[in-house]
Amino acid sequence: MDHEDNPYNPGAGARPPELAGREGVVKKAQLTIKRTLSGKAPKSLMLLGLRGVGKTVLLNEIEQIAENLKCQTVLFEVDGDRSLAEQLTPQLHHVLLKLSRIQHAGHSLKRAMGLLQGFASKFKIKYGDAEFAVAEPVTGDLIIDLTEIFMAVGQAAAARKTAVVICVDEVHTLNKTDLGALIMALHRMSQRQLPVLLFGAGLPQLAKLAGDAKSYAERLFDYPAVTRLNAKDAERALTAPVKALKVKYNQDAIRHIIKATDGYPFFIQLWGSEAWDVAPKSPIRLADAKKASVNAIRILDEGTFNLRFERLTQRQRQYARALAEFGAEPARSGEVAKLLGMTVNEAAPVRDELIKKGMMYSPERGLVSFTMPLFDDFLRRKLPKWKGKKAVGKEVKK
Numbered sequence: 220m221d222h223e224d225n226p227y228n229p230g231a232g233a234r235p236p237e238l239a240g241r242e243g244v245v246k247k248a249q250l251t252i253k254r255t256l257s258g259k260a261p262k263s264l265m266l267l268g269l270r271g272v273g274k275t276v277l278l279n280e281i282e283q284i285a286e287n288l289k290c291q292t293v294l295f296e297v298d299g300d301r302s303l304a305e306q307l308t309p310q311l312h313h314v315l316l317k318l319s320r321i322q323h324a325g326h327s328l329k330r331a332m333g334l335l336q337g338f339a340s341k342f343k344i345k346y347g348d349a350e351f352a353v354a355e356p357v358t359g360d361l362i363i364d365l366t367e368i369f370m371a372v373g374q375a376a377a378a379r380k381t382a383v384v385i386c387v388d389e390v391h392t393l394n395k396t397d398l399g400a401l402i403m404a405l406h407r408m409s410q411r412q413l414p415v416l417l418f419g420a421g422l423p424q425l426a427k428l429a430g431d432a433k434s435y436a437e438r439l440f441d442y443p444a445v446t447r448l449n450a451k452d453a454e455r456a457l458t459a460p461v462k463a464l465k466v467k468y469n470q471d472a473i474r475h476i477i478k479a480t481d482g483y484p485f486f487i488q489l490w491g492s493e494a495w496d497v498a499p500k501s502p503i504r505l506a507d508a509k510k511a512s513v514n515a516i517r518i519l520d521e522g523t524f525n526l527r528f529e530r531l532t533q534r535q536r537q538y539a540r541a542l543a544e545f546g547a548e549p550a551r552s553g554e555v556a557k558l559l560g561m562t563v564n565e566a567a568p569v570r571d572e573l574i575k576k577g578m579m580y581s582p583e584r585g586l587v588s589f590t591m592p593l594f595d596d597f598l599r600r601k602l603p604k605w606k607g608k609k610a611v612g613k614e615v616k617k
């Protein structure tokens with residue numbers, strides 16, 4: 220059918236035509252914002268999930284909800300190679316400008332502006348219109364200064380009967396010091412019942428990283444798991460977008476796509492998009508769905524999967540290939556090491572590198588798993604089986 224009318228939207232952070240199965244998280248976020256606006260202690264949320272489940276989409280949705288509730292919002296994606304201070308300063312400046320639009324001046328707002336200016340010069344952060352206020356003295360200690368700024372921002376927001384909602388994507392890439400400082404500042408917001416809320420999103424390892432940075436992080440945040448869609452929601456995600464265009468799927472085509480995508484939102488968009496393009500007309504049949512599978516897998520192999528693969532060193536590829544031997548479910552790192560002909564201790568550094576790169580995570584002690592669904596299939600297609608110290612077979616070249 221006509222590509223121009225294709226309703227699906229595969230791509231990072233791309234708004235889906237139908238946001239299926241996320242009513243629970245959306246409601247929770249809404250409630251959290253309303254509670255904060257009514258003066259209760261804010262409880263920040265960290266959305267945890269694998270690649271392609273729809274965390275970024277949810278963050279955008281939450282930002283929209285916060286705006287509708289008249290909160291002052293900012294949204295940004297952490298770049299793990301830059302400091303938090305550098306990335307947060309322009310965002311906080313933006314928030315302060317929004318607050319000053321509601322009501323100009325006021326003691327807390329002036330103080331917040333001054334602190335932020337002091338912070339920017341102390342941490343040598345440059346951006347846009349460099350000088351924006353008369354600098355207040357700051358200590359140069361990130362934890363103390365960030366907390367002070369958050370307090371002043373919170374007071375300025377409270378004085379204007381609004382809340383500040385900070386949406387941060389890829390939080391797991393923050394280093395331990397920065398993550399710890401952010402958590403401490405938020406802890407103070409909660410203790411003082413000041414209206415500054417954080418909605419974060421990251422890979423599943425974020426819960427442990429936050430806990431390691433500050434042990435009380437577990438109680439300070441809620442960690443809703445953003446997972447693959449169940450069969451009913453997956454069907455809705457696939458069929459609702461075409462229904463509006465008077466197009467239908469045959470039941471066996473739906474079953475095929477849900478099985479192939481395992482209910483993962485990104486894959487549903489991709490398979491749906493390919494099925495639309497190959498189907499000559501409505502209804503979309505099983506044969507179309509099967510063609511869509513071939514095309515979608517080729518697109519992933521040449522694109523997303525291969526890009527991730529290219530980022531791995533030789534020994535990281537070997538470890539990943541060994542893990543892939545265990546299928547999609549988490550495997551014991553001891554078993555993976557055994558397959559590589561290594562002891563657990565010998566294999567541990569490679570495993571940790573892969574976790575740091577965001578390729579894998581540990582769902583619980585002693586277990587490892589991929590952060591990208593279907594990546595295990597790709598590796599089994601791409602690389603020969605690894606046994607002991609050598610490969611059995613040859614690497615598949617494109």
Ligand SMILES: Nc1ncnc2c1ncn2[C@@H]1O[C@H](COP(=O)(O)OP(=O)(O)O)[C@@H](O)[C@H]1O
Nearest residue numbers: 230231232235239271272273274275276484485
């Ligand atoms: N609830 C959902 N229903 C249907 N499609 C979704 C849903 N959430 C996300 N998607 C789609 O999945 C893809 C990945 O979303 P994204 O938010 O980038 O995932 P993540 O940030 O978790 O990697 C996008 O193409 C988006 O349109």
Ligand SMILES: [Mg+2]
Nearest residue numbers: 231232274275
């Ligand atoms: Mg994302």
